Amino acid sequence: MAERPLWRTVVTPRWSGLLLLALVLAGVMTAMGVWQLGVYQSKTDAATAKRAEAAPVVLQSLFSIDEGLPSKAVGRRVTVDGTWGPAADQVFIADRAQAGRNGFWVVSPLKVSGDGAVMVVRGWVASVSSPAAKAPAGAARLTGSVVASEAEDSSGDAAKGRVLSSLRIPTIVHLVDYRVYDAFVVQTSVESGVVPSPAPEAVVPPPPPTDHAGLRNIAYAFQWWIFAAFTLWMWARMVLDAHRSPDEDDPDNEDTPGGSGPATDGGAEPDACVAADHGAPADRGAPADRGAAADRGTHAAGGAEAEDAGVAGADGAGVAGADGAGGDQRGERVEPSGTVSA
Template sequence: MLRILFSPRLVALHLLAIGALVVCGLLGRWQLGVFEESGRPHAVLDPAPVAVSTLSQPGRHLTADAVSRQVTAEGTFDAAKQLLVAERDGGLWLLTPLDLGDGTQIPVVRGWVPAAGDPATAVPEGRVTVTGRLRPSESTDSVQRRVRQLPPGQVLTVSSAELINLWPGTKLRNGFVVATAQSPAPVVAARPVNVSPPTESGVLTWRNLAYAAQWWIFGLFAVFMWWHFVRDALRGRAQERDPDPEPAAV
């Protein structure tokens, strides 16, 4: 039996079957990878900064294409209303409203500090120009269920609904800006908060999943054909050893 299995013809068949399995397996895995990658969010065109007033309006939710867009805002910080956003990467965000001079304000995350007494918490005076990325208002549902008491002047989320209550009399634009640059630069700057550029949801390409299944089916078919030829070879050898008896003469 071993002599048959390792005959030159069957050895070539074994190698061909192994090669077919490897090729079909790799091609199927490649198509599966294309399918998985198609469903992941991917970066889109990141336009140049625009005035925040063109994307954020009081009382209106941000549109999907406005999220994470680069924006600029010019005005003066209202130091009396500054808040610290707790539990952010082991530290706090500096949240300060920027008065745009048109009767509205936009919350600005000026940066991250490790503790409430950090020198970077000092609010810059005078007119500034902030460049950053626009983010939607955060949800407060999970916060309302918590019983932990925060120190005065601290919050857990940057929520427009909550800020309206904390800053009464303020006409607040929706969302908030995460600052990436400020002019003039502050004397002591907080560490910038990282914000990803705009992304677009992926669309699964089911065709590639079908291609992956097709390649794996080809691989299984190669195994079947290998088994079929090996079986026939073994049967043929067995028949050569035990030929059918000749019919008796009449």
């Protein structure tokens, strides 16, 4: 007999209904995973915005000049007090777009201690020869946002001049003779000090890095998605098991004549009945038959004795009657005392 195709097992009411239930459950679990991912994104956005909107703090309170830039300081608003460094130490970062135009960022050192400085992105200019690119001088107090170095290496540009291809502290440290903080400050406002005129156009600080908050929600999301996949896998596994053993679920096999199950059970019952009729009941009835035979023998013996007694009585009566009749015929009379009188 040909093997039953798998699709016939799948389209049965039982497995079709379970498939529908599995799809509904998997859909709900998938939606729960997406919802958990949305919760994570909301928490992350809120934490990132909170960092960017926090009140400005003094740069030195976040990290010192001897430390590397901590991740918690990136994107924070800070205030810096110092004196502008030499004009010769000012650099330009090429290929910076501003309002659809290509130009340069102007980066000037602001000394904050006797032997240290922080590099400040003062703004954007169309060319390095622009009047707005002139380096400032004197004391200044400004507010800005902390920015990390870019990944692109521009060490080869340092040998060619003051125009660099990327914003990198490791490149700038070789261009100055004092220590610098391991970060840039993108200027947003000048609180005090001389503001050059014309001044470079203000640069919008890069968005702060994503503050990954709610990482537990990501784990919950993947957990829901694993549950959804497991539900569908379990349904497929159960269908395959049912397909490999169709006798348990195939209704056509229940009416097949000559089946080994019901036919065997039905054939065993008559044998048991025959064994019961010819076996144990006959043995159990043997004592009763012997008792009945004994009773019948006793009654027969008693009847024979009674019958003999009746015969004997009849014979006696007959003899007596005959004797009496004979006596009467002879004219003799028997007296009560037994004497015969003529």
